[in-house]
Amino acid sequence: MQPLGHRLLSDETAPGLPGTGRRRGHRHPLPGRRVGSADRKKEKRQSIIRPLLKQTTEIAPGGVSLVVPQPNINATVAQNILLSVEYSCRGVATIEWKHVSSWGTTKIVEWKSGNYVNISTVYKDRVTTFENGSIQLLNVGMRDAGYYFITVTEEYGTNTYGTIIVNVYEIIYEDLHFVAVLFAFLAAVSAILICFMWLCNKSLHLFQKKTAHKLTGISLQMQSRYRFFKPEF
Template sequence: MCHLAAGAISTHSPQRSLTRSVQEDVFFSLEVSCDGTPTIQWTFMSGAVSRTIGTWQPGGYTNITEDYSGRVQAFNNGSMGLSDLRLQDAGHYVVTVTETAGSSKDTGFVLKVNEVLYEDLQYLSVSALALACVAALLMLSTWLLDKAYRRIVAWRRRKQMPENDATELQPL
């Protein structure tokens, strides 16, 4: 839990380190209180990249950049929702709250985005399919060998039987 105050600006955030998977949504929870109407600006930073996500005033204007248009939801309390996460969304998010008098306060969030590993599932299904094919081949070869064995045994029995010549019956 974080509660920071600088001058008349106060921000509160229950969780500042978040982990989500690709294509999920994330909610950066923030409570802002200050004198007057604050201007809230969210910025994304990762490595050498720094870009503004959007700026808004509670109950006033909302200006979301084109890169994030359709994916960002701005809330009057300073919170922000980001939908349909991508791997490139992983990084640091900084919210700057500026009051009408000009003082400002920054609060940071860290977002980790995990990749969903469909390759593992694909590997597992291919392995199961290969094992099923091997099992089917083994069952087929066992069936064929059994059939051949029975034919050979029947052939040997016929070969060992005496010819159909006249058999004399002995009286008892």
């Protein structure tokens, strides 16, 4: 009688034998084959997670984009300026504007689309917000020059940034007004002096004419008297 182990091995490798019920090529599972069960479990888990991942990818936003058409703005004192931007996103966005200059960093305004608007006390009654993310600053001064940073944050956590540089130039209206008034005053004084000189010249001419006429009359009078009293020899 052959040993059991040898018999089983012979039964595996032998062609179909009567009573064995086995086919050629069929083998008993070996201990190393148990890895296949773990692979099957892994594939099963992946088959369950894969639709969820696909669903999450479809729900997740496509991000947020921001366009700054005019990154440099030149303005003069007391002028109103528009910090123009245009953002787009799939979710609800939060917009925040900050001003950075040599005087420090100041938060201007923060608002959520269709919800709240928080304007800093420093910029109270000076800022107007728009749905596309733009803001308008009223009556700018020299301290308003600097960098303006906008941050657009989507409700899913995606955010983007933009920068606008603002240059503010001061026009000294008082000096211009003084120069204009001084010029007008000098022109008026010059006109008055010209008129006065013309009147003086005219008066002097009339006086000279009148004096010459008197002298002529006196001369004729003296000549007539001289003729009347002239002795005859």
